[in-house]
Structures are given as structure tokens and as C-alpha cells.
Amino acid sequence: MALDKRFLLYASGIFICYFYFGILQERITRGKYGEGETQEKFTYTLALVFVQCVVNFAYAKIMLSTLMKQGEDKTSRMYYASSALTYLLAMVCSNMALQWVNYPTQVVGKSCKPIPVMILGVLFGNKSYPMAKYLFILTVVLGVAMFMYKDKPVSAKQEVDSGIGIGEILLILSLIMDGLTGAIQERMKTEYQSKSGHMMLYMNLWSVGYLAFALLITGELFDFAGFISRHPFVLWDLTTFSIASALGQFFIFRMIADYGALPCSIVTTTRKFFTVMASVLYFGNQLSGRQWTGAVLVFAGLTMDSVYGKKKAPKKS
Numbered sequence: 001m002a003l004d005k006r007f008l009l010y011a012s013g014i015f016i017c018y019f020y021f022g023i024l025q026e027r028i029t030r031g032k033y034g035e036g037e038t039q040e041k042f043t044y045t046l047a048l049v050f051v052q053c054v055v056n057f058a059y060a061k062i063m064l065s066t067l068m069k070q071g072e073d074k075t076s077r078m079y080y081a082s083s084a085l086t087y088l089l090a091m092v093c094s095n096m097a098l099q100w101v102n103y104p105t106q107v108v109g110k111s112c113k114p115i116p117v118m119i120l121g122v123l124f125g126n127k128s129y130p131m132a133k134y135l136f137i138l139t140v141v142l143g144v145a146m147f148m149y150k151d152k153p154v155s156a157k158q159e160v161d162s163g164i165g166i167g168e169i170l171l172i173l174s175l176i177m178d179g180l181t182g183a184i185q186e187r188m189k190t191e192y193q194s195k196s197g198h199m200m201l202y203m204n205l206w207s208v209g210y211l212a213f214a215l216l217i218t219g220e221l222f223d224f225a226g227f228i229s230r231h232p233f234v235l236w237d238l239t240t241f242s243i244a245s246a247l248g249q250f251f252i253f254r255m256i257a258d259y260g261a262l263p264c265s266i267v268t269t270t271r272k273f274f275t276v277m278a279s280v281l282y283f284g285n286q287l288s289g290r291q292w293t294g295a296v297l298v299f300a301g302l303t304m305d306s307v308y309g310k311k312k313a314p315k316k317s
């Protein structure tokens with residue numbers, strides 16, 4: 001992973017925008033709306049992702065017709081249609097998983113993202129990496145997972161550990177979808193030299209189409225409209241959330257187009273690690289021994305990767 005100025009700019013953009021995105025996402029989805037008997041929760045995942053994709057699309061459209069003209073796009077529409085589907089399924093599966101596993105488990109699970117991105121990139125994205133890179137990425141992922149994993153409080157009632165359940169299966173499916181999305185994006189780049197703005201525009205356009213269909217079929221659109229009319233102030237949070245999402249995704253697509261899906265997933269995973277680390281330190285908590293080991297592994301893996309991970313393996317034909 002080359003650490004030039006542009007890379008650092010994109011990484012900072014992702015860190016800042018998704019930090020704000022995370023706060024708003026939690027405020028919207030965990031907030032309580034109304035008082036007493038009529039109090040309700042926000043349960044409109046499809047609608048939330050729909051609004052997000054509409055704003056992402058609009059942002060890409062505005063950028064492409066003003067500041068960031070990127071010329072003609074020859075990318076196969078099949079690639080946009082399929083990557084939009086895998087990108088949506090990844091989000092839907094990880095959200096659905098929350099019905100069976102708790103939030104920290106979901107974050108730890110999803111922090112393995114660089115692994116499927118790497119493996120499926122090699123299998124389906126025509127990518128190849130030097131052997132050492134696998135080791136560095138594994139070190140980073142292991143470090144992040146060790147850092148984030150929460151021991152169950154001793155006083156809590158021991159639940160029967162059922163091993164792999166529906167929640168875990170959904171997380172694995174979500175990771176596979178993330179890996180496929182990255183692999184298709186790599187193919188777009190090598191076969192059509194697809195540009196960041198075009199990828200953002202069309203992936204979100206297809207997603208809006210799929211989601212509009214799903215919203216109508218499930219009837220969620222009407223429930224969501226009712227919710228908005230009962231709690232119109234949520235529109236403000238939805239707007240700022242979507243703007244953070246569009247700005248963040250802009251950097252994500254720049255990162256993918258210029259550096260690839262794997263460096264992008266390493267940055268997003270490292271971002272989660274830093275967010276948790278900042279909150280531990282901010283609240284004056286001590287890092288546990290396991291967390292220290294995790295942090296050392298993350299830094300060691302990232303440093304090794306930025307120093308030695310650059311060498312390209314011979315390209316597959």
C-alpha cells in the first residue's frame with residue numbers, strides 16, 4: 001500500500017466522513033421516537049439505505065457535471081448491475097445479522113473484510129498479490145479482531161454458546177458479498193478503466209432501482225412515509241447522514257479507482273479500529289493486555305504492508 005499524499009487525503013476523508021456517518025446512523029437507528037404508549041423505534045433499513053443511495057447518486061451526478069468531468073464511460077452495464085446487487089446484499093445481510101448477534105460481534109465479524117476482498121479478488125477479480133501481503137493483511141485483521149473483541153462480563157448469565165447460528169451465517173454471507181463487490185470493481189478497472197465518479201453514479205443508480213422495487217414489494221415505503229409524517233424532525237438527521245455518506249463514498253470510490261478494493265477495505269477496517277481505540281482512550285479506560293497485543297499487531301501489519309507490500313506479483317493473464 002503506497003503511502004503518498006493522495007492516499008492519505010482519501011484515507012482522511014474516509015475517516016472523517018464515516019466517523020460522522022457512524023454517529024448519525026446510531027442516532028437514527030437507536031433513537032426513541034415519541035412518548036409513552038406511542039413511542040416507537042426506527043426499523044426502516046431498506047428506506048434508510050434507499051435515501052443514502054439517492055443522495056450518493058445525486059452527489060456523483062453533480063460532481064460529474066461540474067468539478068469532476070470524467071469523459072465517456074464504457075463499463076459493461078452488467079458489472080454495475082451485479083456489483084450494485086452484491087453491495088446491497090452485503091449491507092442487508094450485515095444489518096439483518098443484528099437481529100441474532102450483538103453490535104460488537106457484528107463489527108468484529110465485518111472487520112475481517114480485507115480477507116474475502118483479497119481471496120475473491122484473486123479468484124474472480126484477476127488480482128494477484130505477493131505471498132507476504134497475505135501475511136500482513138492477516139496480521140492487521142487479527143489485530144483488529146483481538147482489539148475489538150469484548151469479553152463477556154463475568155456476572156452476566158452465561159448463554160449457551162450455539163457456535164455458528166443464523167447471525168454468523170449472515171455475517172459470512174455479507175463478507176462474501178463484500179469480496180464479490182471488490183472483485184467486480186477490480187474487473188471494471190482492468191477491463192474498462194472505469195472512473196470513480198462513473199462507478200459511484202451507476203452503482204447507486206442500480207441500487208436505487210433494486211431498493212425501490214423492494215420498498216414497494218415489502219410495503220416498507222408506506223410505513224416509512226407514515227413514520228416521517230409522525231416524526232418529521234428525523235428528516236434533518238437523514239439529510240446530514242446521507243451527506244456524510246455521499247462525501248465518504250466519494251473518497252471510497254476515489255480510493256478504489258486509484259489504489260484498488262483491497263487498500264480501500266484495509267482503510268475502512270483500520271478506521272473502525274481507530275474509532276474504538278479513540279473511544280476507549282477518550283473515556284479514560286485502560287487497554288487490556290489483549291487489546292495492547294491487538295494494537296501492536298495492527299500497527300505492525302500496516303507498517304510492514306506499507307513498506308514491503310508494494311512489490312507487485314506478476315500479473316495474471
Ligand SMILES: Nc1ncnc2c1ncn2[C@@H]1O[C@H](COP(=O)(O)OP(=O)(O)O)[C@@H](O)[C@H]1O
Nearest residue numbers: 018087091110113181182249252256261268269
Ligand atoms: N467497495 C465498496 N464499494 C462501494 N461502497 C463501499 C465499498 N466499501 C464500502 N462502501 C460503503 O461504505 C460503507 C461503510 O463501509 P465499511 O466501513 O467497510 O463498513 P461495513 O461494510 O462494515 O458497513 C458501506 O456501507 C458502503 O456504503
